[in-house]
Amino acid sequence: MFLTLKTVELCSEPLIASSVLIDSISLYHTEEPQEIHLVPQALSYKVVGLSENGLMTIEKIGLQKLWLANTEAIGAKSLIHPTKLFHACVSAGLVPMFPAHQNTETCAPTNEEMRSYIMSVCLDNGLIKTILDIGEQWESGVHATSNCTLNFLFEWVWSSVSTAYKSVNGICDTLFSASGQELDVSLKRRLQLSRLILDRLYYIHTAFCSKYNHTLYADTLEPRLKAIDIITLFVHQVSWFMNVGLLPEANSKGFTQYSHPLRLFEIGPLCCR
Structure with a gap:
């Protein structure tokens, strides 16, 4: 046809x-x-x-697919001077689901904000190898003067985890409020997306822990891995409870609208290390 x-x-x-x-x-x-x-x-x-x-x-080829293909082909070196790639990304309408930085919509975002934005879009679209390759390119410190460092990469991962964590925590306010209120379609999708992104971040951070455990960042990477593991496990359990009909909590005698829900704040101290 x-x-x-x-x-x-x-x-x-x-x-x-x-x-x-x-x-x-x-x-x-x-x-x-x-x-x-x-x-x-x-x-x-x-x-x-x-x-x-x-x-x-x-x-x-559509603008979005073209941008992703070019970024994957060029790899980590495209982030050294990210302005052109960033503007092409924005023009293609690619927006991170859980941006590590919140102020990239300003008139003049910094190079760090543009790199963070680009990596978040790569994360959303499953370009995991591209993100791992960034670590290999930046490990030597050759581009440290441009702030292309392992520390920046590790902090981006942690900020991304934090953003996804806040999204999940907000959803859990409804699930554990004993109100019996069902999540709408958009919130259910948001929860599943949070789980997907956290799974990818856990994989990336695990790879970083294995590869860079000899660096001065080792003492920071291991505790963060434990925190990401707990958060990811929690999200998976919440999804499972929803699938079997145990969430949201039903409103019944003995449960009040203001009962204290089981939320992620219980692991907050570990996440803030």
């Missing part, structure tokens, strides 16, 4: 006719739908064109 195009200026030579291959059309998939990912910018597809020299196939 074909969709005829009115615009045929797809390459350097004139096309007599062109058609989009319907089966090749795909939309950028994001775990959390965002209105900015609109057609046709987010669409990827292939076009078959007929010119005087014969048939040709032309591929159009």
